[in-house]
Amino acid sequence: EDQVTQSPEALRLQEGESSSLNCSYTVSGLRGLFWYRQDPGKGPEFLFTLYSAGEEKEKERLKATLTKKESFLHITAPKPEDSATYLCAVQADGSGNTGKLIFGQGTTLQVKP
Amino acid sequence: NAGVTQTPKFQVLKTGQSMTLQCAQDMNHNSMYWYRQDPGMGLRLIYYSASEGTTDKGEVPNGYNVSRLNKREFSLRLESAAPSQTSVYFCASSPHRDGSYGYTFGSGTRLTVV
Numbered sequence: 001e002d003q004v005t006q007s008p009e010a011l012r013l014q015e016g017e018s019s020s021l022n023c024s025y026t027v028s029g030l031r032g033l034f035w036y037r038q039d040p041g042k043g044p045e046f047l048f049t050l051y052s053a054g055e056e057k058e059k060e061r062l063k064a065t066l067t068k069k070e071s072f073l074h075i076t077a078p079k080p081e082d083s084a085t086y087l088c089a090v091q092a093d094g095s096g097n098t099g100k101l102i103f104g105q106g107t108t109l110q111v112k113p
Numbered sequence: 114n115a116g117v118t119q120t121p122k123f124q125v126l127k128t129g130q131s132m133t134l135q136c137a138q139d140m141n142h143n144s145m146y147w148y149r150q151d152p153g154m155g156l157r158l159i160y161y162s163a164s165e166g167t168t169d170k171g172e173v174p175n176g177y178n179v180s181r182l183n184k185r186e187f188s189l190r191l192e193s194a195a196p197s198q199t200s201v202y203f204c205a206s207s208p209h210r211d212g213s214y215g216y217t218f219g220s221g222t223r224l225t226v227v
Contacts, residue, residue: 004155034215036215036216041220041221042220042221043117043203043205043218043219043220043221044156044203044216044218045218046215046216046217049214049215087155087156089156099144099146099161099163099207099209099216100146100158100161100171101156101158101216103148103155103156103157104155105153105154105155106155
């Protein structure tokens with residue numbers, strides 16, 4: 001069964017304290033791994049897509065990396081405005097040409113000033 | 114602003130009542146999706162439409178029906194609401210069937226069934 005697990009469930013950081021969020025996945029074949037940001041009361045916002053092991057993508061203080069079993073979202077010198085829930089999702093080979101994604105439960109990040 | 118529009122934003126239903134959640138996108142996307150989000154469960158796919166004229170079941174379709182009215186609109190219907198359907202419902206769209214450009218999500222509908 002295709003599965004996505006994120007850890008930790010919640011993370012509290014001081015402003016400027018760098019850390020990483022983890023997304024472990026089990027799929028028959030990976031077509032793509034996606035990261036989203038979700039603010040309270042809003043829909044998820046697309047951040048990155050990664051397709052193959054070794055690939056990295058960056059956006060401001062965020063950097064996403066991918067291995068054959070997991071992805072990391074590294075947050076460098078976070079600011080309070082980075083506080084949000086970060087969702088990881090995968091598209092498996094078994095999804096065909098449908099775009100279906102399997103989501104993890106998310107990591108809620110709080111950055112204190 | 115271009116994007117995905119969901120209506121209503123909030124709704125309270127009594128058990129057994131029916132309602133339709135509306136979703137429209139103005140980005141000329143081909144694929145549209147309905148997810149529900151519950152605490153500790155993540156986002157779960159209810160139904161999707163890979164292209165205009167097609168719809169398919171997702172992970173949790175029981176108790177729901179959908180209609181892809183045209184390329185822009187994808188509605189979700191609850192025929193007889195149950196308390197287990199209390200959730201936040203998100204509609205999303207993607208320009209490509211393979212989802213490679215990621216989804217654009219609407220702002221959600223918070224549904225409470227009492």
